[in-house]
Amino acid sequence: MIYFDQAASSHPKPSEVGEAMIQALNDIGSNPGRGSHRLARKAADIVTDTRERASRLFGCSDPQKAMFFSNATEALNQAIKGLSWSQGDHVIATVFEHNSIRRPLEYVKRTYGVSVTYIDWDGDTAAFERNIREAVNSNTRLIAMTHASNLTGDVLPVEQAVTIASEHDIPVLLDASQTAGHLPINMRDMGVDMLVFPGHKGLFGPQGTGMLLVEGTVELEPILHGGTGSFSEEPENPQKWPEKFESGTLNTPGIAGLNAALAVYEAEENKNVPRETMLCQSLLDSLRDIDGVTCYGPDECQLPIVAFNILNIPSQEIAMILDSHYDIAVRAGLHCAPLAHQFLETTNQGIVRVSLSKYNTKEEVKYFLQSIQEIVSAYKMM
Template sequence: MIYFDQAASSFPKPLEVTEAMVKVMNECGANPGRGGHALARQAATYIDQTRMKAASIFGCSDPKKALFYHNATVALNQAIKGLQWQKGDHIIATAFEHNSIRRPLEHIKNKYGVRVTYLKWRGSKTAFTQDVAQAIQPETKLIAMTHASNVTGTLMPLTEIMELAKRNHILTLVDASQTAGHLSINMKAQGIDMLAFPGHKGLLGPQGTGMLLVEGDIELEPIHHGGTGSFSESPNQPEQWPEKLESGTLNTPGIAGLYEAFCIYEQRKDENVPRETILAKQLYQGLTKIAGVACYGPDENEQRMPIVAFNVANVDSQEIAMILDSHYNIAVRAGLHCSPLTHEVLETTNQGIVRASLSIYNTEKEVTSFLEAIAEITAAYSEF
C-alpha cells in the first residue's frame, strides 16, 4: 500500500520504536512510581528519561512540567480547562483549529461565559498577524492556536504571534500536532507558554502518546484526579508537578517508544530541507498540472507542512478516497478532518477535501504513482 495519511498517524514506525516497546512489555511490565522494587524503578527510569529528553528538545526549562497524556487532545484539554476562567475573559484562536482546541474552547465559553474570537486566514502571515493585534482586548487571557493547519498544511506566523502575546502579557497555547517532528520548536526561545503535541505523527512515535509542556509559573488545575503513586496519605490531589497533573498508570511501553522516536528525531531535526517537504512539493506541482484538480493552501513557493489538499472537480472527497483505496491501494484522508471552520473558510463543507500527507518513509516513486492514479480518476469523471 502507498500510505499517504501520515498527518493522521505516521506509518511505518522506526524499528527502534517498536523494539523499545516490546522490550518494556517483555522485560519491565511494572508500574512506574508504584513501588520500590527493581522493575518499578526501571519503569520509572523510562518515564524520567523521556521527560528530560522532551524538555531538552522543545526548550522547556523544567522537565517536571513535561507531562504525559494519551494524545494531544487530552493535553490540549488539560491546558485549556486547567486555567482559571471567569465571565468576560477573552480568547483568540484561528479558523484553522482542530476540534481538539475548538471543542474545549466552546465548552468553557458555554460554562463560564468566556468569549472566543476565531480569526480567519486571509492568505498572508502579515495580514494574520495584524488581525491578531487588532483582536487583542484588555480581557484577552489566552491565544490558543495551531502551529499549522491539519487540512492544508498552512504554517502560522508563530514567532510574530508569540511576540505580540508577550508584549500584551497574554498566555499562549500552541498545538504542534502537525509540526512536532517536522520543524524545530523551542519554547523558551520562541516565547511559548504551553505546547501540546502527539507522539504518533511527525515524531514517528507510537499511538497512545502525547505531551503537554509548560514553560514558567503557570497555574493549572487538573482535569483528572486519582492515584499518583506518591503523596497517597492526602485525600486531595498533590500540588507537586508532575504528579498534580498525571493521575493513573502511565503508558510505559508507549513512552519508551516515544523516547526512541525523540532520539531519532534529534539526529534529523537540523536537515535543511526534509525529504517529505521535497516530496510534498513535487506532489503539489504534479496535481496543479492535472485539469479538473483544485488544490488548497500555500502555493509551491511557500513553506508548508508535507500536506497537499485537493479535490477532483465536484466529486465528493470521500468517493475519491474510496477509489484510491479500493482500486489503487492508496491510503489518504478525506472529509472535514475534524476542522469544520477551515472548510467553512475554504467553502468545502459539502464536498470535503482529499488530503495526502507524507513522511520520511515515502518515496518519489509513490508520488509518481499517486499522480498517475489521480490523472486516471480525473479523466474518467470528465467523460460523464
C-alpha cells in the same frame, strides 16, 4: 498499500520504537512511581528519561513540567480547561484550529461565559497580525493556536502572535500536532508558554502518547483526579508537578516507544525542510497541472501535506476509489477542522488530503499522480 495518510498517524515506525515498547512490556512490565523495587525503578527511569529528552528537544526549562497524556487532545484539554476561567474572559484562536482546540474552547465558552475570537488566515501575515491586535482586549486570557493546519499544511505566523501576546502578558498555547518532528521548535526561543504534541505523527512514536510542556509560571489545575503513587494520605491531588496532572497508571510501553522515537529524531543532523516536504512540493506542482484538480493551501509546501479536490466530486468518493482501485490510503472529509472548511468554502465537498513521510518514495508519488489523472479523465467522460 501506498500509505499517504501520515498526518493522521505515521506509518511505518522506526524499528527502535517497537523494540523499546516490547522491552518495556516484556522485560520490565512494572508500574512507574508505584514501588521501590528494581522493576518499578526501571519503569520510572524510562519516564524520567523521556521527560528530559522532550524538554531538551523542545526548549522546556523544567522537565518536571513535561507531562504525559494519552494523546494531544487530552493534553490540549488539560491546557485549556486547567486554566482559571471567569465570565467575560476572552480567548483568541484561528479558523484553522483542529476540534481538539476548538471544542475545549467552546466548552469553556458555554460553561464559564468566555468569548472566543477565531482569526482568519489566508497567507497574509500582516493582516493576521493586525487582526490579532484588533481582537486583543483587557479580558484576553489566552492565545491558543495551531502551529500548522492539519488540513492544508499552512504554517501559521506564530512569531507575530507571540509578540502581541508578550506585549499584553497573555500566555500562548501552541498545538504542534502537525509540526513536531517536521519543524524545529524551541519554547524558550519562540516565547511559547504551553506546547502540545502527539507521539504518533511526525515524531514516528506510538499511538496513545502525547505531551504537554509548560514554560514559565503558567498555573494549571488538573482535570483528572486519582491515584498518583505519592502523597496517598492526601484527599486532593498533590500540588507537585508532574504528579499533579498524571493520575492513574502511565502508558510505560508507549512512553518507552516515544522516547525511542525522540532519540531517533534527536540524532537527525538536519531538522529543516525534510525530504518528504520537497517530495510533497513535486506532488503539488504536478497536481496543479491536471485540469479538473483544485489545490488548497500554500503555493510552497511548508509541511508534507497537500489538500485538493477533483471537479465537484465528494472527497470521500475520491478517497474510496484510491483505496479500492489503486491501493492508496489518503484522508478525506472535514478532518476535524470545520472552521477551516467554512473558510475555504469546502464544507459540502470536503477535501482530499495527501500527507507524506520520510518513508514515502518518488515512485509512489508518480503512481499516485497517474491514478489521479485516470480518475479525472474517467469523471470527465461521464
